[in-house]
Amino acid sequence: MSGEWGFTTSRPTDARYGDDVAKYAMSSGDQGLKTFVREVLQNSNDARLYNDDPAQVTFRLETLEGDDLREYLEALDISTWSDHANLACETESGEHLAESMERIQDEGKLRVLTIEDQNTQGLLGAETADQSNFTALVRDVLFSSKSGDTSGGSYGLGKAVLWLFSGLSMVVFNSTLSEPDPRDNSPRLIGRTRLPTHKSEDGDTVYQGHGWFGDVEDLPEEEGGARPESLWGEGANEIADRLRLSRPDSPGTSIQVVDFRVPTAEERLNEDELASRITELAIEWFWPAIHRGNLKVTVETEDDTQEASLNEYPNFSPFTSSLNERPNAVDELDDSGDVIEEPISLEVPAKSDESGQTDGELNLVVRRAHSNERYKRNHVAFVRGSGMVVEYYDRDKVVVGNEHFHGVLLGGRARPWGTGDDPTEEDMIVEEFLTAAEPPQHNEWKRTETLANTYSRGFRTAVESIKPDVTDTLRSLVAPNVDRGSTGPERLGNRFRIGNEARNGAATRESPSSRRVSGETDISFDETYDHWVFSGEVEPINEGYEIREVTVTLARMAEERATNDRLPVASISSDTAGVSISLPEENGIQIGRLDPSPGTSSITFEGSSEQDLRRVETRLKVSVNVAKRGDD
Incomplete structure (x- = not known):
């Protein structure tokens, strides 16, 4: 069985949708490599199976040329795709696509990034299920089916960046399912491209721009044109081998970003530079999950393999030490390395259905810094149950003299980390509230549309009180004896x-x-x-x-x-x-x-x-x- 591309058609009145998606992609291209790494790892971390093993994520960078490139493109049915891509290049939104195609042809090279995770759920769910891992990641746009208490967010921006970081707007998925939903003959392979809306050469047919690579069933145009579905079993294995997308024998998903590029980079970074930067970003934003043994990240190139190891990145040891030393917390920060903690109240208002109200708590853990610990000094890492740092809150201005510190604010399911206690019912309610308080970038806790649509009066006061309360608490902990006058x-x-x-x-x-x-x-x-x-x-x-x-x-x-x-x-x-x-x-x-x-x-x-x-x-x-x- 061979895979092929199928593109959905639309009536002319529907033609704007594809262009709107392309414009979104162009306007969102300044998100940077940080957002890409954060969102990709968050998706894998959220999909981790409920066992004692970590979610294992491998970033694999390859540059194909010569016979390897030719065989890869043949397996990808690039000729069918190119017919549509050339038509899409003629649209207003297709300029970046034309530039990428010209560059690949001139250089005779194609960079491919494969993100392979293990010990995760895989792409569960039927082809047209309303809510499932499969429809959320592959078919829907900017929506998510995540329902876990510790999931990274509810917007699904992570999957959008996959296509933004492909110069050809093309992503291929190969998944080994953790349960037989909808079938028991893994793997499951499907690709998707997001091109601007375009017309056929004769102008009679309008294509939405959404194309799927897989087992394509031809249907009349009035029924939507070709209906693409996943390839399964041996047929999927055969194509995966040719696409360098074969999987280990472990539940999870491999995601291949074709013509991987960083939209904001003025120059294309080489593979070693990209690998180092991805490794650093994984540590910077996921050290809580890595520290707790819930996530393992490696980055491979043709010449090297790097692991996101906390031992290799000691800059983050002040934060991990804060968690390790919680049982030995002191009353005052007298010496370098001392750890102190203080609860911060968070009054979660009731939801619109009058459920979910609670007087919750966050825990602020502060460690007095050694003189040589300068990285992110006087910053507070905001963390909840997902194990990702939502934000590093700079509080350098509260420091008096040389009483520098590192802090961790733990909320929701993360609140009892390091104490041996389990999260309480109140912690679960706080977790849900903080999740709803994250915008699509998951980079702060603030007033969001999700909060406004879910909670009743008082949600904004609750979420916007967090930073002022952190600042006031830091002032009392870091320099409690300093007279600051009027405050x-x-x-x-x-x-x-x-x-x-x-x-x-x-x-x-x-x-x-x-x-x-x-x-x-x-x-x-x-x-x-x-x-x-x-x-x-x-x-x-x-x-x-x-x-x-x-x-x-x-x-x-x-x-x-x-x-x-x-x-x-x-x-x-x-x-x-x-x-x-x-x-x-x-x-x-x-x-x-x-x-x-x-x-x-x-x-x-x-x-x-x-x-x-x-x-x-x-x-x-x-x-x-x-x-x-x-x-x-």
Whole structure:
């Protein structure tokens, strides 16, 4: 049995769908190798079988040329694919595809990345099942069937990056199933390409751009054209051998990214450079899972094999030591290497169906750093049950003197790690809440659409209280005896330019205390999109006052002092009802402005800057105009 490509057809009115997918791929191409490694490993880690063995993931980089390349392309039925790819190249969205095809032809080489996991579930589920591993990874776009309490997320972005990192938008899967669902004759092989929507040469047929490589059944065009299905058993084995995609005798999935490239790289990295970077990223973002023995990662090239070993990357030992030394926690951080921990409350609100409310806890574990431990010093790793670091929260500014530290914030099923205790029912509820609080990139805990659609009032306060509570707790643990003077809302109020200021800058004669506001703000750099993201909530301290206007500017810093250099605000939004949003220019730089309806006593907002390739430290400056209620 030989595999072939089949492409779905559509009526002309449906033709935009394929172009929209291609545009999404192009606009999302700046996610970088970090996102690719995080998402791929997260998928394998989530699919681990419930036993004592780790999920084993191998990244295998190969460059094919000569006879090896010719035989590979023949097995891939490249001629059928090329007929459609050439038509797709003529569309607006097909430029990157044409460039990749031209490069491969000129160089006579093709780089292939195979990601092979073992001791995982495999691609379970029928070809057209509503929810299954198979449909989530192979057929659906940006949706996920993950239902485990520790799964990495619910958006399925991981599978989208597979095609984004293929210059030909082509990915092939070969899977050994852990159970006979839907069949017991593994392996199961299928490929998918995502091309822009295109028309046949005669213009009579519109192809959606979605093509599948497998056992193709021809159907009339009114029934959708060719119906591609998986190859099974010996037929799959034969094709897998020719595609260099054969599997070991262990449940799991092998994913092959054809013409692997990093969209953001200015130059194509060689295989040794790619292997080293993949290994480093695996350690950086999955050291909790690796440390606990739940995940093993290796990277192979033709010349070398690297293992993501914590022994080979001692930079992360301060974090693993924090977990190891939890049973020996002390009351104060007197000496280097001392570990202290403190609970942080998290009040999870009820869901829309009134279930799931709990007074939960996170655990902040802090270790005082040795003088030579500088990597990610004064950062807190946010971790839950999936075993992936969601975010490294930079808290360098809370350090007083030389009391440097490394911290781990453990939530959900991860909260009792290192204590010997099992997760509680409350931990399970927190795990579900934190999972819903992760955006598609799974790179922070914040207000998301999933939270908004699942939980009732109070979810935003709960999730946005985590970072301020971590900061306050760190201050008490790292330097408990330092007098910091005024803190909290009063200190925040003093930072703001607040008052019933006229447009020409003339302030009213009201007392300063009547014009103060309270609230919290946060700004951090998003490495996925190379921009700053910010959020805040403000309200007058005096209940007799209301907010008239809020403006947000982004000031670049120089040696802890703000400069006159401003970074444009690219977007800003608010969940507060009745707030009008605008992005006017001030001195030629775009800022954010929120104009509330009369009587508004508090405003929440969030937004982002334009792309900042310089990555200069930037401060969020919030100006709030308040006035007595009822004043004109």
